Amino acid sequence: MLWVQYQHTMSQQAQFLGIWEPAVTQASVLGRAQAGASEALNNAVIRSEVRRPDRLERLLGQMRQSSLRLRVLLADEPTERALLGAAVTSQDAWLREDLGPTLEALGQGNPARAAELTSSDASADRTAAMQQDSRALHARVQGRSMAQSQAMASAGQALRDVFAVAMALLVLVIALGALAIRLAVVRPLDRLRGSLRSTVVDPSHLQPVAVGGPTDIAMVARDAEGLRRQLVDEMDDARGAREALGLQAPLVAMVRESLHGQTPPELPQMDVFAASRPGFGVIAGDWWQFVPRTDGIWCLGLADVSGHGWQSGLIALQMRAVVDSWLRTRAGLPSVLAAVAAELGSGQHTIPMVLIELDVHREQIRYVNAGHPPPLLVRAGGQVASLGRTGPLLSCLPTAATSWATEVIRWCCGDALVAYSDGLTDVGRSAASPGTNADADQWLTEAVRSRSARSPLAAAELGARLLATARARAVANGGDLVGADDASLIVVTNQGG
Helix, strand or coil: CHHHHHHHHHHHHHHHHHHHHHHHHHHHHHHHHHHHHHHHHHHHHHHCCCCCCHHHHHHHHHHHHHHHHHHHHCCCCHHHHHHHHHHHHHHHHHHHHHHHHHHHHHHCCCHHHHHHHHHCHHHHHHHHHHHHHHHHHHHHHHHHHHHHHHHHHHHHHHHHHHHHHHHHHHHHHHHHHHHHHHHHHHHHHHHHHHHHHHHHHCCCCCCCCCCCCCHHHHHHHHHHHHHHHHHHHHHHHHHHHHHHHHHHCHHHHHHHHHHHCCCCCCCCCEEEEEEEECCCCCCCCEEEEEEECCCCCEEEEEEECCCCHHHHHHHHHHHHHHHHHHHCCCCCHHHHHHHHHHHHCCCCCCECEEEEEEECCCCEEEEEEECCCCCEEECCCCCEEECCCCECCECCCCCCHHHCCCEEEECCCCCEEEEECHHHHHHHCCCCCCCCCCCCCHHHHHHHHHHHHHCCCCHHHHHHHHHHHHHHHHHHCCCCCCCCCCEEEEEEEECCC
């Protein structure tokens, strides 16, 4: 409707601008040119001019051009075309009977004859008829132009009215659409959000998720309800497992608390982060410890007893006590390893272990590495150094203290030490071919380098980011960080002045 009205308005405007407005102009020019030509002829007779005046020539040209233009403009208008024909006939009669003979008499030097022609009653009648026909044509054309202008104004007003109605309808449609969306989508979403909030706030999470609303929202609600039920079932299983662990296996609970319930100590001029993830969710054969020596230097120990479960946990608990008692003395680090190997006796377990003396005042680290994954020393600028192995892993085989060498490396303010067990780097291996990736530790080195080179990080922040990266790689390889092997991570940053 709006488009039809617009087309109608544009058609009327084109007709007005293309026909009636220029027709009014040309009719006015024709009338003025005829009156001017009659006046110029009379003046020529009075002055007895022999040659034709230039002004008269211009006026005659305007009369001819206006007549031709009006004939083109009014070609499709029968009434106006008839009036134009009458005006042109009267004009031709005046040109033939008055203008021509009068100018001829003047040219022959007979002004009396010219005056007689122009003053005759017949000449006056022809002049009046010419001007009257021109005025009638002008009046008719001007009337049609005014009518067309009024019609165009009415069409424009109608177009504005139609546009206003269309805008009102559009606003009404938008309002109704918003109301429909509110009723059909927003309110069901609000109810679903409130139901989810109630389910989360409920400590037992037994409040069911309400299912309703449009199909898509109802499907989301059903999925959320299924997830809630699954989580409740898993929580019940975990609660039962914890109760069984506390009621039926107190020894396992004690070992777990002793190995994994500790928190990192606050070390002078150092920032510490430490975490362990048991491979089977209960007890890990990994353990870590921070022990103060009698000379005031803190020592870090990280080890991984072979195997899994509570048996490995008991061995780890026993060996940790041995390491703790020896590290509190001034015995050399190789001697501590030899004592642990002696305690293993004829058992079948092996223990990769790394012992590190953290000397902030001398800005150095002294360490021994008994077959353990090499810790990483991250410089403040992002360079990474490796604390490689300095001897064999610990086992029941007779081993002397001389089997391990003590290495020293500079440790400056802003440097970070990252120690880890192989359970953390094993997530870099593909689940389809676990034994083919010889550079499984490389991803951890790159992760440490990329995160430390941007800006110095606190120990907790660096440790959390490394664990998140390990978890992401584990999921990408079809597993989980808590999987087939124990995983431990320790970060110590030097904050000395």
